[in-house]
Amino acid sequence: MAILIIAEHDNRTLKTATRNAVTAATQMGDELHLLVAGSNCKAVAVAASEIAGINRVLLSDDLAYEHQLAENMGKLVAEIGKDYSHIVVPATTSGKNFLPRVAALLDVAQISDITAVESENTFQRPIYAGNAIATVESLDAIKVISVRSTAFEPAGNGPSSEISELNISCDCKLSAFVEEVVAESDRPELTSAEIIISGGRGMGNGENFTLLEQVADKLGAAVGASRAAVDAGFVPNDMQVGQTGKIVAPELYIAVGISGAIQHLAGMKDSKVIVAINKDEEAPIFSVADYGLVADLFDVMPELQKQL
Amino acid sequence: MKILVSVKRVIDYNVKVRVKSDNTDVDLANVKMALNPFCEIAVEEAVRLKEAGTASEVVVVSIGPKPCQEQIRTALALGADRGIQVETEEMPESLNVAKLLAKVIEEEQPGLVIMGKQAIDSDNNQTGQMLAALTDMPQGTFASEVKIDGDKVNVTREVDGGLQTVELNMPAIVTTDLRLNEPRYASLPNIMKAKRKPLDVKTPAELGVELKAHTKLLKVTPPAERQAGIKVASVDELVEKLKNEAKVL
Ligand SMILES: Cc1cc2nc3c(=O)[nH]c(=O)nc-3n(C[C@H](O)[C@H](O)[C@H](O)COP(=O)(O)OP(=O)(O)OC[C@H]3O[C@@H](n4cnc5c(N)ncnc54)[C@H](O)[C@@H]3O)c2cc1C
Numbered sequence: 043m044a045i046l047i048i049a050e051h052d053n054r055t056l057k058t059a060t061r062n063a064v065t066a067a068t069q070m071g072d073e074l075h076l077l078v079a080g081s082n083c084k085a086v087a088v089a090a091s092e093i094a095g096i097n098r099v100l101l102s103d104d105l106a107y108e109h110q111l112a113e114n115m116g117k118l119v120a121e122i123g124k125d126y127s128h129i130v131v132p133a134t135t136s137g138k139n140f141l142p143r144v145a146a147l148l149d150v151a152q153i154s155d156i157t158a159v160e161s162e163n164t165f166q167r168p169i170y171a172g173n174a175i176a177t178v179e180s181l182d183a184i185k186v187i188s189v190r191s192t193a194f195e196p197a198g199n200g201p202s203s204e205i206s207e208l209n210i211s212c213d214c215k216l217s218a219f220v221e222e223v224v225a226e227s228d229r230p231e232l233t234s235a236e237i238i239i240s241g242g243r244g245m246g247n248g249e250n251f252t253l254l255e256q257v258a259d260k261l262g263a264a265v266g267a268s269r270a271a272v273d274a275g276f277v278p279n280d281m282q283v284g285q286t287g288k289i290v291a292p293e294l295y296i297a298v299g300i301s302g303a304i305q306h307l308a309g310m311k312d313s314k315v316i317v318a319i320n321k322d323e324e325a326p327i328f329s330v331a332d333y334g335l336v337a338d339l340f341d342v343m344p345e346l347q348k349q350l
Numbered sequence: 351m352k353i354l355v356s357v358k359r360v361i362d363y364n365v366k367v368r369v370k371s372d373n374t375d376v377d378l379a380n381v382k383m384a385l386n387p388f389c390e391i392a393v394e395e396a397v398r399l400k401e402a403g404t405a406s407e408v409v410v411v412s413i414g415p416k417p418c419q420e421q422i423r424t425a426l427a428l429g430a431d432r433g434i435q436v437e438t439e440e441m442p443e444s445l446n447v448a449k450l451l452a453k454v455i456e457e458e459q460p461g462l463v464i465m466g467k468q469a470i471d472s473d474n475n476q477t478g479q480m481l482a483a484l485t486d487m488p489q490g491t492f493a494s495e496v497k498i499d500g501d502k503v504n505v506t507r508e509v510d511g512g513l514q515t516v517e518l519n520m521p522a523i524v525t526t527d528l529r530l531n532e533p534r535y536a537s538l539p540n541i542m543k544a545k546r547k548p549l550d551v552k553t554p555a556e557l558g559v560e561l562k563a564h565t566k567l568l569k570v571t572p573p574a575e576r577q578a579g580i581k582v583a584s585v586d587e588l589v590e591k592l593k594n595e596a597k598v599l
Binding site: 112261 | 361363366367368369376443444445448467468470471472473474475476477478479480482483484486487488491492494504507508509510511512513514515516517518527529563564565567569570571572573576578579580581582583584586588589591592596598599
């Protein structure tokens with residue numbers, strides 16, 4: 043039986059997280075189908091058909107899927123997915139939203155946020171904020187899986203596959219989209235940035251984040267934050283890195299005025315190189331940092347900007 | 351309107367868990383346990399809706415072995431009216447929890463169900479969504495704002511790109527994110543009062559749910575440890591190391 047992967051997109055562009063999920067899926071089996079469900083999203087299907095390893099793209103183009111409402115997506119994916127051995131989704135907020143509905147409708151478990159594939163039915167996943175790794179075997183006929191993007195390389199392009207259009211409209215009429223407030227930024231996205239510079243409560247206020255933004259712009263970096271900085275209203279929620287925010291693993295992560303609580307470490311400790319700038323030399327962030335600088339961030343940041 | 355809140359007993363969020371030396375699971379012997387932080391936010395939201403006159407009763411449910419009654423009592427001390435424990439020998443898998451909760455919903459007929467978006471032990475982030483599918487209800491996950499308007503509820507959700515608002519027909523299921531509210535501390539008189547609030551105990555058999563295993567935990571291992579690196583003395587040294595040693599600039 044084949045594997046069904048669900049594409050992450052915004053009706054215009056295919057999101058990279060889809061490619062990480064494809065790589066995970068290639069380790070579970072050979073025949074890979076990729077579902078693009080959205081509205082006016084033909085361009086996404088075309089992009090998806092070029093991913094190496096994909097044998098077929100299924101396109102479900104219907105107004106009901108425009109905003110990926112969980113009720114409609116859950117029903118659609120359960121309907122299509124019942125003929126597959128695996129249903130694989132990137133563990134983004136969209137995947138996390140609808141995938142458990144699919145699992146429940148199919149009466150199977152969901153294995154969340156996998157970081158390794160041991161065999162077609164055995165997977166590794168972090169638990170307890172990444173302080174333990176569980177190896178879990180699925181006993182179900184259909185394995186419903188969400189994939190942690192940072193644990194798998196993104197799949198590249200290959201020969202293009204055929205696109206089949208489906209005609210299944212699942213409009214549950216239980217919910218409606220009202221609005222979306224998207225934080226616009228010219229900087230790279232947190233989850234795909236090569237370099238991230240994050241600020242914590244030590245930044246003091248929102249204005250001071252310009253100190254990080256100036257350095258970020260010189261490095262082509264994304265700007266992130268700790269929960270404390272988001273809760274205090276310094277910056278919006280989509281910047282939160284951690285157990286319950288975004289999981290990142292860039293080449294370079296610079297933590298500024300962040301103490302290094304386990305919930306924050308859970309989101310960034312797989313970064314290749316970690317730099318910590320903190321005035322408290324006892325801060326736990328130093329225990330994971332490759333390079334630690336014990337100093338006042340308000341002295342360091344302007345100096346760093348000058349030197350880059 | 352009645353609100354149903356589900357709560358889970360988990361390790362206290364300040365405790366760094368350790369893996370058992372035989373790699374069968376994590377070691378929870380003598381570890382401080384608490385109400386899952388997201389469930390605490392769920393209780394707080396329900397209690398606020400009651401205080402605002404929107405809700406008439408807040409019922410809290412927990413599933414698990416007997417000690418989870420402590421967390422039900424905590425929720426009662428925060429202002430919930432009565433508790434239900436569904437007693438199981440072990441903590442069931444999410445799908446089974448969702449099936450048990452679906453039966454409780456059938457009996458209680460709440461207008462709104464509020465739960466945490468994830469438990470900080472298993473980090474699954476799935477029970478609420480599963481429950482919504484089983485009961486054919488709409489869901490507002492990762493909520494940072496909940497506004498009830500007649501028979502609809504508007505939920506603002508924390509999503510990867512920012513904030514999304516959806517309108518749900520009620521009854522609906524809401525799962526909480528961290529910024530929905532800041533839970534209160536239970537006062538001593540309320541802790542005392544909570545001891546006398548009703549707490550019913552039910553079994554999966556009474557609810558007609560068979561707990562089938564869908565997964566098997568093969569082993570639990572510690573994560574790869576990161577080696578602590580070095581301290582640099584200045585910005586100059588930092589930039590030099592990043593360029594020439596780490597080669598990331
Ligand atoms: C259920 C739950 C989920 C959570 N999820 C997350 C999550 O996803 N992400 C997350 O980040 N947190 C999360 N948290 C919160 C976490 O426990 C910490 O409270 C939070 O990470 C602390 O943020 P911080 O390091 O910015 O603040 P603090 O811990 O207050 O640290 C501030 C640091 O700044 C330093 N500092 C202050 N001034 C300066 C200066 N001038 N120069 C240099 N250094 C300075 C201080 O020495 C200190 O180390 C969660 C908590 C719970 C309960």
